[in-house]
Amino acid sequence: MKSTRMIAALGCVAVALASGACSRTADAPAQSAETKRSYPYKVAATVGMVADIVRSVAGDKAQVEGIIGTGVDPHLYQPTRNDVVALMSADVVFYSGLMLEGKLSDTLIKIARKRAVFAVTELVDEQYLLSPDEFAGHFDPHLWMDVAGWMQAVEAVQLSLSEFDPDHATNYAENAARYIEQCQALHQYAIKAIASVPEEQRLLVTAHDAFNYFGRAYGIEVRGIQGISTESEAGLEDIRKLVGEIVERDLDAVFIETSVPDKNIKALIEGAASRGKTVIIGGALFSDAMGPAGTYEGTYIGMIDHNVTTIARALGGKAPEKGMQGKLTGFKSH
Ligand SMILES: [Zn+2]
Numbered sequence: 554m555k556s557t558r559m560i561a562a563l564g565c566v567a568v569a570l571a572s573g574a575c576s577r578t579a580d581a582p583a584q585s586a587e588t589k590r591s592y593p594y595k596v597a598a599t600v601g602m603v604a605d606i607v608r609s610v611a612g613d614k615a616q617v618e619g620i621i622g623t624g625v626d627p628h629l630y631q632p633t634r635n636d637v638v639a640l641m642s643a644d645v646v647f648y649s650g651l652m653l654e655g656k657l658s659d660t661l662i663k664i665a666r667k668r669a670v671f672a673v674t675e676l677v678d679e680q681y682l683l684s685p686d687e688f689a690g691h692f693d694p695h696l697w698m699d700v701a702g703w704m705q706a707v708e709a710v711q712l713s714l715s716e717f718d719p720d721h722a723t724n725y726a727e728n729a730a731r732y733i734e735q736c737q738a739l740h741q742y743a744i745k746a747i748a749s750v751p752e753e754q755r756l757l758v759t760a761h762d763a764f765n766y767f768g769r770a771y772g773i774e775v776r777g778i779q780g781i782s783t784e785s786e787a788g789l790e791d792i793r794k795l796v797g798e799i800v801e802r803d804l805d806a807v808f809i810e811t812s813v814p815d816k817n818i819k820a821l822i823e824g825a826a827s828r829g830k831t832v833i834i835g836g837a838l839f840s841d842a843m844g845p846a847g848t849y850e851g852t853y854i855g856m857i858d859h860n861v862t863t864i865a866r867a868l869g870g871k872a873p874e875k876g877m878q879g880k881l882t883g884f885k886s887h
Pocket of ligand 1: 628695761762763840841
């Protein structure tokens, strides 16, 4: 498990900065002088949540390309030829880590030989990470669901960019501080909004197990029909059990996710209906991918604001229709 967090790659970066050479191949020129760097340098980031941090912290010093797009499931994502080209031509690569980008791992390991590759969850204390039973031996990768947890990823990006480009460390520190300030406001909003949900309704049922950190941070029980990775299939028995719980608690709403097919959630609703309980789809949540690029929901802050606001309102809590700062567009997946 440790090896997938690419500690070796990080070590290589540190060596590269100290000695001016990282690659062991003879034909790769050593990049020694910081002054030779031209701006904006190129950064590639896997998921949108990571790209959003890097864009905010790097500012105009870097041009950031996101690899995995809107509504796309990172657990199952296979890199295309263009992705490999983008990753190979980047000066720095950021990924989320904790095995989120399962099928990209081999590519990331390969490119880490020649350039700086950072996992934004690298520095998070293992005590902070969840290791649910159903993912025996591995950490839950969905850390961005807890805004306080994701702030640690912001710090990791700031440190990594400052290592890569020490000349602008002050810029990165200022940008990161601004981003963290927004995260703090969002975290407080989420605590308050979810706490306003009546206690018996504080059960979040979604398509896959992406919300464990959300549940821990904001005080709501969570059930995902599929396991932590969307690679596992939900069983009929799991669905039957969940239907029982929904009926028993008289739960008002369950949620679909934008990056996961909704057939299991529909089976759940039908199952509850056959037992005389009407449960609605409370909305589409952004679990492993952000909303459309160029919209508020296409940013990390907007994505979580949307989730919090949608969940709180559908389960009988209090939250403004347009969210924490009046910016939500009323996103619906269909
Ligand atoms: Zn996931």
